[in-house]
Amino acid sequence: MPLIAKAFIAPFIVACAMFMESVDANIIVTAIPEMARAFGRDPVTLKVAVTSYVLGLGVFIPICGWVADRFGARTVFRTAISIFVVGSLLCAASTSLGPLTVARFIQGVGGAMMVPVGRIIIFRSVRRSEFIRAMNYLAVPAMLGPAAGPLLGGFITTYLHWQLIFFINIPIGIAGIWLTNRYIADTREEHPGRLDLFGFFLSASAGVLLMLGLSLVGGELIPQSAAFAMCAASALLVVFYLMHARRSERPLLDLRFFRVPTFQASVLGGSMFRIGLGAVPFLLPLALQEGFGMSAFKSGAITCASAFGGIFMKSVASNVLRTFGFRQTLLFNAALSGIAIAACGTFFPGTPTWVIWLVVLLGGFFPALQFTSLNSLAYAEIETRDVGHATSLASFIQQVSLGLGVTVAGITLEFTQYLNGHASVQWSDFWLAFLVVGFFSFLSMPVTAQLARDAGSEISRGTRG
Template sequence: MLLALKAFIVPVIVACAMFMEAVDANVIVTALPEMARTFGHDPVTLKVAVTSYVLGLGVFIPVCGWFADRFGARTIFRVAIGIFIAGSLLCAASTSLFTFTLARFVQGVGGAMMVPVGRIIIFRVVERSEYIRAMNYLSVPAMLGPAAGPLLGGFITTYLHWRLIFFINIPIGILGIWLTNRHIRNTHEPHPGPLDWTGFTLSAGGASLFMLGLSFLDGGLVPVRTAVWMAVSGALLLALYVGYAYRVPRPLLDLRFFRVPTFQASVLGGSLFRIGLGAVPFLLPLVLQEGHGMSAFESGLITCASAFGGMFMRTLASTVLRRFGFRNTLIYNAVLSGVAIAACGLFFPGTPTWLIWAVVLLGGFFPALQFTSLNSMTYAEIDSRDVGRATSLGSVVQQMSLGLGVTVAGIVLQITRTLNGHATLAWSDFWPAFVAVGLCPFASILVTRRLARNAGDDIARGRRVDTGATDASAKPEQG
């Protein structure tokens, strides 16, 4: 009875934290136009607020395992929730886009620690016999968060005020800290050894400068010259990290995993794919509100269709993979996904709402199938002892690609509007951006087509259960 209770209460605590992070990653997209009016900026400029959040997630994920081993998983989990609450309060109190961007970065740092450290807690506290049930609880926020975020954000923005969005996290976070104190013990591992601070400085500093520099290119927050300097400096730091990573035996992010064909296809091919998908939650609410005159809540009702498409796909993914195999699924589904994303740029004033909703639904269905396929294959050729380190690398690349998608979409949108001579956004400004990001899934085919025709067949046909893939982010190890 006690084991069953622990297998329930601990995953629920972690799941609530993960739900809070999943909702927050999606909640502001429907509020961006209203936030832009409050801050006195163009709505496209607010792409930096979206980018800063995923940047905070990406750069801090690799060090979470080290901190959990060094100071205890419960301690870091509570600190992570506290940082996330603090970031939420700062977002609500922000009076400028600059302070809001910093606050979103703080939230991202908290989210970066909450999710992987929460999985570490599950891995260490829950008995193996209850592990699968516990992981099932964690799948709920991953499904509901992307659907609830746009709906909550749209409703609060339309009928209340966008600042109240960030107060949702406060009671959930405080309850989470209290329950963590009561029901989760502070497990420790042997001292993990020194952290690769050189690798962290080069990779985190390089990624931050590069991504933020690209986001600032429109000149809305900093001069264009400064933005270019930031992007170039970031690229140089990342280049230095590449050379460093191949010289040391166990770097923070081990780039040698890219030599593994299935990992390369999953992470690099998947990241090219994510550039396209990462732009859709940013572009879609903008075109519906700025181009079609919908309210934030109306656009949220449509945007959430993508999440429902992903939920429906989960019931069919294993059947599709068994029937067509990983390679064929990844190639042909990338084409369908790219077309579905680009089709969102064809909406014009007067397009029936049901048709928009159906296209957005398909725009969630096909990408979800792609991610399920890619994630299932990631660890097919990775040794169990290397799963944590491979996960750190994969997580960082994936988060950066999502942020890059928002940045690319914003740049294309700004260029199109300038060429069209529009002082404010019009529906005709959006289709080039949707086409540009819709081409990204096609680019992923260049990587996935290198796979052997029978790659991942053992997994697709159920002959191999790779436990590493189940708790892939359970313990990101450090060099």
Template sequence: MPTALPPVVLPMPLALGAFIVPLIVACAMFMENVDGTVIVTSLPVLARDLGQSPITLKLAITSYVIGLGVFIPICGWVADRFGSRTVFRTAIGIFMTGSLMCAASTSLGTFVFARFVQGLGGALMVPVGRIIIFRSMPKSQFIRAVNYLTVPALLGPVLGPPLGGFITTYLHWRLIFFINIPIGVLGIWLANKHIANVREAHPGRLDWAGFVLSAGGASSFMLGVSLIGGELVSNTLSLGMTVAGAALLLVYWLYASRVELPVLDLRLLRIPSFHASVLGGSLFRIGLGAVPFLLPLALQEGLGMTAFVSGSITCASAFGSIFMKTVASRVLGRFGFRKVLMVNACFAGLAIAVYGLFFPGMPHWAIWCVVLFGGFFPSLQFTSLNTLAYADIPSRDIGRATSVASVIQQISLGLGVTIGGLVLQISHHLQGHPAIVWSDFWPAFLVVGLFSLGSIPVTARMPQGSGDEIARGGRGRA
């Protein structure tokens, strides 16, 4: 058993710690969000440059999610074993390496692999950042910490689409991947200066059998689903991969219930607030995950906008999200998690589905206002779900809970891209258009919007008063 190093205690006031630590983690989220938003804005141009159809480039998003799904299950154990600061810095470095590989890619295969490397870094970067935050402050500060964390991170969706669109339209798409480098260097420097290298004294042995089952199952399932209906492999092979992945995940579920410390401890889902946040939230995130992929395609391929104009419009949702962050704590303090999650799920689903109403000739200012509205309610749902997840989790289990929540969340977001792309393909095929047109998109937006409503029955099972300690801690605070 390795000797545990004593945690480094930084001599900073609680108020300062509640600000600076989330801000440092926000550097990582900012980098990840900028990267994700500039990529989806540039997908149509990037696809043509690589000789692929825009829908096929959903693999660029799915491969990133696969990287997350493979390595997120061990992020809690790795942070406990080697120290949260060490892992956080290393993850940023891996993510930066993947970015440079993306810039150098010359084919779909190399680009997909580079995105997988980025996913490896992201699998450790953001979840370990959350572990750092939720272990460094009391529960009464959680909502404030999430707001400090999320608002700077939302600058990524604000700056990413127009910046990526400008670079893609007037320069070259390869340059967008150099944006991450100075941000990553800043994040590593701030982590060295302000984050304690806390680790658990006895993290236990890594569950290698569980890691192989969960990683193999998640990656095979996600890759198989994303390849269905495409031209890269036969549908027989893609369906076989999907079934094999689902079988491995089922075997893992049976295995995890019989071992003491599985790599993904699904028994944590017995906690009602955690169950509602993770499983109920996963349905909402399917719809949320599809929007960054579908919306730029609808604006560029459906309505004929340039990447720059498209990015200038899609960033409007981030402004709506930022505004909601300023009132989220008051809303939760007034109404509580259960009521907010149930009622807001309807508005969030509507906000996603309404994107399907865009049509040629619609004024750009009207589209911008609809997208602005589309960021408001999903942002409240996202903040509520992320905060509720840790409401009743003991401190010793935060690492394991983060692994479970992050894997399910990322699989849901990846499924959103896959389902949205698949419905778009079906709609395009049934309408018989030679190229993608604006009317192909409304069924996809409608379907993914309905997933948000599916979260309501799961949330309704949560006991009254769940998360009240956190909600009261945020009452009256912006």
């Protein structure tokens, strides 16, 4: 493969796939109110479609590394793009909430394999001297996707039709498959080892039942007794997995990593924070459109402010961590993040648009700083040989936490709507939901407070802006 393919084309292909996944994750939340009207559903009920996508990510991310080693990185990456495109077509063809939920889960499965396997491809196809440059390509979709998604989704939903938002993925996906076949080598490991299939079955089943069960509480799709039964079955499967993990030599999700203080703070403490982080992209467009009567396009123009806050944060994150260290940064910024998220619940009819935009901007800056700090801290004390297994555990819990945020926000919103006696959601129903998800940031602080003052100092001192 020529040098240009190694230094530029492979990272470019992976970055395009990640951009497609990032835009899709942010584009649907802007279209939810219009989709709900098309399906004849309450917009809050569509939280199950958002959750099912995150669930597909969380369930399959832990095994994607093994699958890539076993079947070849190019084969798996190409298959992942194909699955994502098929899921997109199924979303566009959906005429009710049930098929849409299934289609979103299929998209999540494709997305779960695209992103981690894409990183593997870059690591194996690029020289070490070009690695940092190649990884910079991956920062572009992470920054631009959350900004482009709401704007693009809002424009298409307002001036065209919501089904067209899913067709954006088709040409990008087809081009990605062709470029992957032409420029990416099919690398694999000679002996990937055994996959913990029983552990995968237990963890995947527990995650699916918990997330779907909670998402369906208070909804109209299944009886409430069935939703609670799914949650109870999930708890039982978690117990079985804990028993299995203690006996297994190399479990799929190795809980022994929680003995490492920095990993525990990043993943367990961070999971509380991520619940609030996962809720905002669902709650905010809903509040702006259903609560304040904005168009999807105007709503998208406001919600994209959080992405600009995140982009600005990247220019100061390194200096903040070098100056204050991980412990102080995580403690104080958790409080600031919680306040910024909860502040979105103070909006009322007549609130100036520039005030809303500024609050949303801050609601992107502080959580993005927290997210960056948590991700950096996770591997501060993890041995190189254990990074793969640690990543599986961290990724699974992170995705479940993000999905729980949508679920918690939806349940709280439905509860407030019921107390207020509103047949449809009103602007006054949102304040408690924002307050609750913002409070989850504060719940991360007791775990973070247990960190040593110099925790992760080697990383924070070594960061560069």
